[in-house]
Amino acid sequence: MNTEMVAITEKEFKQISSLLYRNFGINLTSNKQTLVRGRLNKIIRTKGYGNFTNYYNAIKEDKTGMLQIELADNLSTNHSYFFRENEHFKYLTTNTLPEIEASQKLKEPSELRIWCAGCAAGEEPYTLAILLKEYFGNKLSNINPVILATDISTSALSTAKTGIYTQDKLKSMPAKYLDKYFNNMGTGKYSVKSNLRDLILFKRLNLMRDTFPFSNKFDIIFCRNVMIYFDKPTRETLISKYHTNLTSNGILFIGHSETIGRNSSQFQYLIPAVYRKK
Ligand SMILES: C[S@@+](CC[C@H](N)C(=O)[O-])C[C@H]1O[C@@H](n2cnc3c(N)ncnc32)[C@H](O)[C@@H]1O
Numbered sequence: 001m002n003t004e005m006v007a008i009t010e011k012e013f014k015q016i017s018s019l020l021y022r023n024f025g026i027n028l029t030s031n032k033q034t035l036v037r038g039r040l041n042k043i044i045r046t047k048g049y050g051n052f053t054n055y056y057n058a059i060k061e062d063k064t065g066m067l068q069i070e071l072a073d074n075l076s077t078n079h080s081y082f083f084r085e086n087e088h089f090k091y092l093t094t095n096t097l098p099e100i101e102a103s104q105k106l107k108e109p110s111e112l113r114i115w116c117a118g119c120a121a122g123e124e125p126y127t128l129a130i131l132l133k134e135y136f137g138n139k140l141s142n143i144n145p146v147i148l149a150t151d152i153s154t155s156a157l158s159t160a161k162t163g164i165y166t167q168d169k170l171k172s173m174p175a176k177y178l179d180k181y182f183n184n185m186g187t188g189k190y191s192v193k194s195n196l197r198d199l200i201l202f203k204r205l206n207l208m209r210d211t212f213p214f215s216n217k218f219d220i221i222f223c224r225n226v227m228i229y230f231d232k233p234t235r236e237t238l239i240s241k242y243h244t245n246l247t248s249n250g251i252l253f254i255g256h257s258e259t260i261g262r263n264s265s266q267f268q269y270l271i272p273a274v275y276r277k278k
Pocket of ligand 1: 026077153206
């Protein structure tokens, strides 16, 4: 079998990276040429495109949009794990949830709405589901929690819906939650119990949409380690859209390596990478 890598020219790299930027906001710098070549090599070979130009033309001509989805699946970085950047989850349970609980918000009829934007394979929304169960206990069903978890990657979302993880994804999670919320499949894999899965709605959603299709606002938005792939104008537009989609005093969590500036007119800085809607 011929296993040689398909070559990519400067022009072909620019075509693919511009398409990815225009449609998904993902900003591939020129040093990512080897990554693009490596990640798309298999599709180009196995699907008979032969070279990057033919592949690019096929994506542009595809009216179904499926080839674009496949491109995003292959070029998005879906790395995540349970209890990642745990300072945020500590803040959530010691500040955000008590504050929401003390407000009128959870008096009946109530609904606690959390959006996990860029949820990868589900590690972050399942972490949130565990924490809601731990925090509210039996009272959780009165609160009608909604965790909406969205991503552009269909393959990541499919893993998320299946809810099966290897141990390395779970190593930052306190051990006490393993038996409580997972079934041990006996093959080094763990499957999320249905009482956790039922708290989450997984949907494909491109954050580059002009507006989001939600009829209700969110009390909390998590969008962590997603905006690092976007340029400044794209990040600023997205942050404004988060502002629009948060309830008054709603809380926004972004990744630790990301910032929206302490002097933002829309958000009040709380702790690193956590902001309150002004
Ligand atoms: C590195 S993961 C972050 C996962 C998780 N939030 C965390 O912090 O561990 C980034 C995710 O953002 C998603 N993403 C990138 N661009 C997107 C877009 N335009 N719309 C929706 N999701 C996007 C990717 O598919 C990927 O799953």
